[in-house]
Amino acid sequence: MAHVPDPVRFQRLEEHAWLAAPGPDSGLNVGLVLGENLAVLIDPGPADGDHAGLLAGVRELSSAEIVVVNTHGHPDHIGANEFLRAQGVRKIWAHEHAGVETATDLVSSTPVTLQLGGGVDIVVSHLGRGHTAGDLVAGVRSGEAPGIMFCGDLVREGHDPEFYDSYPEEWVRTLGRLWSMAGNHSRFIPGHGREVDADFLASMRRRMQQGCNVSSQAIRDAVNDATKAIPIVPYGPGESRELITRLRGR
Numbered sequence: 610m611a612h613v614p615d616p617v618r619f620q621r622l623e624e625h626a627w628l629a630a631p632g633p634d635s636g637l638n639v640g641l642v643l644g645e646n647l648a649v650l651i652d653p654g655p656a657d658g659d660h661a662g663l664l665a666g667v668r669e670l671s672s673a674e675i676v677v678v679n680t681h682g683h684p685d686h687i688g689a690n691e692f693l694r695a696q697g698v699r700k701i702w703a704h705e706h707a708g709v710e711t712a713t714d715l716v717s718s719t720p721v722t723l724q725l726g727g728g729v730d731i732v733v734s735h736l737g738r739g740h741t742a743g744d745l746v747a748g749v750r751s752g753e754a755p756g757i758m759f760c761g762d763l764v765r766e767g768h769d770p771e772f773y774d775s776y777p778e779e780w781v782r783t784l785g786r787l788w789s790m791a792g793n794h795s796r797f798i799p800g801h802g803r804e805v806d807a808d809f810l811a812s813m814r815r816r817m818q819q820g821c822n823v824s825s826q827a828i829r830d831a832v833n834d835a836t837k838a839i840p841i842v843p844y845g846p847g848e849s850r851e852l853i854t855r856l857r858g859r
């Protein structure tokens with residue numbers, strides 16, 4: 610008898626938006642937005658994830674055509690693309706600089722609106738470089754009501770932001786743009802961690818600005834050993850080191 614996967618459970622966030630964290634301790638937030646014609650999966654997860662379970666979970670809620678949006682190109686977010694394409698998913702959106710080889714449709718600086726049917730839209734936007742060179746956010750719209758915003762790793766809750774691939778000073782500006790959208794979107798889903806609000810974005814931005822300032826000053830003061838600044842950068846040692854490395858590499 611064929612193995613029947615246990616469907617991944619999606620938790621309902623609002624009328625059209627859902628969230629799953631597939632696999633034990635994956636820590637990744639997989640978004641799902643349902644319209645009459647399309648079911649949009651946001652960041653379907655790593656290559657070794659429970660893909661069949663994820664698909665079964667989607668199918669419990671909708672039989673609509675599945676479309677994927679990747680918020681950026683890190684493997685823990687995009688690894689499932691290949692499986693989904695093999696299962697007949699025809700459209701995978703990613704930013705043109707995200708390096709997602711499995712993407713079929715690329716977003717540049719112009720936002721793309723996906724019409725899911727039944728008055729549900731997702732606006733996919735690149736607000737500038739930040740966590741990577743190709744970050745996208747996906748904002749849900751239905752009627753007049755502002756909906757959930759899926760932020761990928763531009764926003765990180767419960768853990769320091771990851772800088773190894775980042776553009777820290779541009780990230781500060783991008784967070785400012787995201788914060789300024791708070792009138793339209795007051796609920797933000799990070800790539801990992803719990804849902805946050807606009808105040809969280811503001812404090813994340815302030816801390817990152819402070820981290821950039823302290824690190825840049827240290828680089829100017831001690832060009833050969835800026836790592837001396839690590840204790841005063843407002844992150845853990847590993848991420849502080851990455852931040853300094855990225856700022857030095859400008």
Ligand SMILES: [Zn+2]
Nearest residue numbers: 681683740762
């Ligand atoms: Zn990432």
